[in-house]
Amino acid sequence: MAMTRRSRQDSPGKDDKLPTYVSEAIDEIGGLSRLASSIPDENAIRDQVKVYKALSNETRLTMLWSISCCDMCPCVLKEYLKVGDSTISYHLDMLEETGLISGRPEKNWRIFTITEKGRAALKGWMGPSSEGREPKRASKCCR
Numbered sequence: 001m002a003m004t005r006r007s008r009q010d011s012p013g014k015d016d017k018l019p020t021y022v023s024e025a026i027d028e029i030g031g032l033s034r035l036a037s038s039i040p041d042e043n044a045i046r047d048q049v050k051v052y053k054a055l056s057n058e059t060r061l062t063m064l065w066s067i068s069c070c071d072m073c074p075c076v077l078k079e080y081l082k083v084g085d086s087t088i089s090y091h092l093d094m095l096e097e098t099g100l101i102s103g104r105p106e107k108n109w110r111i112f113t114i115t116e117k118g119r120a121a122l123k124g125w126m127g128p129s130s131e132g133r134e135p136k137r138a139s140k141c142c143r
Contacts, residue, residue, distance in 0.1 A: 047098075051121060054098045059083065060091045064114065067101055068122055073109040 029035060040048070054060055063077055074088045081088070092112060095101045100118035103110050114122075 050098045051100065051117075054094050054100060055121060057091070057094075059087070060095055063091055064095060064100055064118055064122060067095075067112050068114045068119065071111050071113045073111055075109075 026032060026035065029038075039045075055064070059081060062081065066072060066077060066080060074085070074092060077092075078085065078088045092101070092103070095118070096103055096112070098117075099115055100121060101112045102115055103112045105111075
């Protein structure tokens with residue numbers, strides 16, 4: 001579904017029947033045109049939606065946290081999560097398509113690594129109880 005931003009007058013008028021504090025806040029930030037320029041473009045919004053969709057699944061989120069600790073091959077994730085090959089493949093593809101992980105071939109395996117984008121996504125979700133705590137990262141895994 002494509003979303004387009006409607007153009008409106010720069011400052012809501014009295015006919016809009018907005019509460020005074022809302023109209024004043026819009027004026028304070030520079031009007032609706034300034035608001036529109038502060039919002040990411042449609043491509044950035046689409047990318048953000050993909051990331052949130054990827055993170056909204058428990059299996060993918062568990063996989064991302066696991067890969068944040070060390071590089072992994074699908075066989076380790078399959079064993080850890082107790083799921084089948086097609087499930088692992090589907091979820092890894094989705095994480096890779098969103099740029100949260102990257103995969104590389106190594107001998108007979110495909111090894112997955114968390115990206116900076118993936119690390120940033122997890123950091124935003126660590127919450128107050130884990131403040132100052134980063135996932136432990138092994139220097140070598142699945143090699």
